[in-house]
Amino acid sequence: MTKEMNASTQSTGEFFEERYFKAIRTPEFSDIDDELRDMFLSLWHRQTNAIYAAQSWYDLSAQGFASNILCEGRQDLTWRTFGYKTLFDLVLKKFSGSEEHPINLKNRIKLNIKVTNINWKSNKVFIHTADKSVFQADHVIVTIPLGILQVNHKSLFTPTLPDIKVSAIENMKVGTLNKIFLEFEEPFWTKDFKLSAFMWTKEDLEEIIGTDKEWLQNIYGFLYIDGFPNLLETVLSGNKTKEFESYSDAKVESDCMWLLEKFLKRKLPRPSAMRRTRWSSRENFLGSYAYLSMQTTANNISPSDLAKSICNADGKPVLLFAGEATCPNYQGYVHGAFDSAKRAAQEIIDFYSKVIGISQINKL
Numbered sequence: 556m557t558k559e560m561n562a563s564t565q566s567t568g569e570f571f572e573e574r575y576f577k578a579i580r581t582p583e584f585s586d587i588d589d590e591l592r593d594m595f596l597s598l599w600h601r602q603t604n605a606i607y608a609a610q611s612w613y614d615l616s617a618q619g620f621a622s623n624i625l626c627e628g629r630q631d632l633t634w635r636t637f638g639y640k641t642l643f644d645l646v647l648k649k650f651s652g653s654e655e656h657p658i659n660l661k662n663r664i665k666l667n668i669k670v671t672n673i674n675w676k677s678n679k680v681f682i683h684t685a686d687k688s689v690f691q692a693d694h695v696i697v698t699i700p701l702g703i704l705q706v707n708h709k710s711l712f713t714p715t716l717p718d719i720k721v722s723a724i725e726n727m728k729v730g731t732l733n734k735i736f737l738e739f740e741e742p743f744w745t746k747d748f749k750l751s752a753f754m755w756t757k758e759d760l761e762e763i764i765g766t767d768k769e770w771l772q773n774i775y776g777f778l779y780i781d782g783f784p785n786l787l788e789t790v791l792s793g794n795k796t797k798e799f800e801s802y803s804d805a806k807v808e809s810d811c812m813w814l815l816e817k818f819l820k821r822k823l824p825r826p827s828a829m830r831r832t833r834w835s836s837r838e839n840f841l842g843s844y845a846y847l848s849m850q851t852t853a854n855n856i857s858p859s860d861l862a863k864s865i866c867n868a869d870g871k872p873v874l875l876f877a878g879e880a881t882c883p884n885y886q887g888y889v890h891g892a893f894d895s896a897k898r899a900a901q902e903i904i905d906f907y908s909k910v911i912g913i914s915q916i917n918k919l
Contacts, residue, residue, distance in 0.1 A: 560621035566849050567603060567620040568612035572596070594754040601775045602752075604792040607846045608730025608887060611794065619847025624884045635782040642889070673697070674713040675865065675873050694872060696899045698892070701861075701880040702729040702841030712874075716865070720876075723860035726851050727880060729842035730887075731796040731835040735811060736780075737787045738828040744779070744787075752776035753818055767806075770795035771814050800833040807831055844887035845880035858883045862895065864902060872906055875899040 563570055578584065579592055600612050607623075609615040634641045647660050669685040673695060682690040699711075704724045708716060715721070742748075753776055763769050773793035780786050789811065791799055799807070808829040816823050834843040845858075862881035865874040877895040885891025 557621045560617040563617040564852065565617050566613045567609075567615040567617050568600065570617040570620075571599065571612070575599075590756065594756065598752060598754050598775070601773060601793065604773070605732065605775045605790045608732035608792055608843045609728075609846050609848075610730065610792075610796075614728070614848050616847050616849050616852040618852050622847060622883060623886060626885065626888065626890050633781045633783075639889070642893075670699075670711070672713055673711060673874070676714050678867060678869075678871070678873075680873055694875060694903055696875045696877050696896070698876075698878045698896070700729075700840050700842070700878065701727060701845045702835075703839065705729065706841065719860055720863070720865070722854060723856050723858075726848075726854045726856045727845050727858070727861065728848035728851065729880075730844060730846050731792065732843040733791045733796055733799060733832045733834060735789045735791065735807060735831040736829065737789075737808070737811060737826040739785050739787075739824060740827050741824070742785055743823055748779050750776055750778050751818070753814070759817075767802075768810055768813065770799050770802075771810055774811075774814065777815070797835055800836045804829060804831070846886060858886060862898070864899070870906070872902050875902060 560567075560570060565573075575596060579587065603609065603612045603615065603620070607615050607620070612620075668688070670682055671685050672683040674681040674683065675695070680692045680695045682692065682695065684690070701724065704711070708721065708724050716724070753774065755772060760772060763771060770791070773791055773795050774789050776789065778788045778790075780788050802810075808826060811829075812823060812825065834840055847857075851857075858881050862876055862883075864872040864876065866872050877892070877899040879886055879888060879892040879895070882888075882891035882895045885894060
């Protein structure tokens with residue numbers, strides 16, 4: 556299947572529907588009625604959108620679907636009460652230098668400073684910021700989210716980026732996946748609950764289409780979060796994410812409870828707290844993460860084009876690009892972003908190993 560998808564010029568939706576309807580018409584599935592068939596297909600569509608942050612699986616290329624692979628290890632583990640900052644704590648402690656050459660990375664990290672221009676026309680790179688500061692560097696690793704690059708790349712880089720880099724930035728897609736968390740004083744679900752998914756009948760959909768609850772049809776289901784027994788999580792993707800971000804917290808909470816009560820067919824306790832994301836509205840992100848769209852495939856663009864470094868005449872990598880959008884197999888994932896950073900750092904190390912020798916690098 557993966558081999559077929561990698562060679563396909565179809566969208567993910569077209570690819571799966573073609574095979575789904577062919578299979579569903581065989582005698583083995585003759586007892587499945589048309590409505591159940593369509594309900595399951597819709598669920599599959601929403602699940603795919605949720606995984607890839609795609610607006611529609613008709614926009615997600617089959618090649619893009621096939622390119623992402625599962626990382627080793629369990630997919631449902633969490634940082635529990637420690638949060639994602641644990642990852643940064645681990646990295647900062649692990650890569651803190653040696654006893655002879657200690658490196659205080661925390662003192663080298665500048666926060667709340669907006670970069671306005673990266674000038675790479677000479678052997679050095681000059682980074683200009685909104686507060687009029689200028690930082691000089693031999694190399695710059697650009698990890699700016701793709702959504703920001705798409706809006707600002709023309710003014711952000713001097714000189715402008717090469718055509719292949721511009722094409723990669725402009726032809727890859729940034730999707731939005733928003734999350735909603737509902738916290739309850741006591742869980743109303745059983746201990747063995749892991750996931751609930753919603754299958755909408757035609758009558759169900761007719762009830763909300765054209766109303767301010769229409770966004771609810773893009774919710775795939777509610778998840779139990781490991782380590783948080785009183786918390787439910789749901790994700791929202793698809794074509795109503797921007798509308799969702801404009802809604803008040805009170806409306807989002809009320810609509811989610813309406814949805815749960817509709818499908819569980821009973822009155823439920825109100826949440827004690829609710830939190831949600833608004834990724835496409837956040838000025839420093841403008842979306843959640845990248846995916847390979849039909850436009851990407853049509854223009855023969857890949858994450859490798861975005862990842863390729865820009866070197867000077869001496870072969871020195873001056874501008875390097877990292878972040879989840881540059882990772883061919885783990886787009887949208889933290890481990891993809893982490894791997895891309897290691898790749899960029901290794902490229903700098905490899906350059907100096909050729910120039911001054913690996914033994915000298917080890918002394919640095």
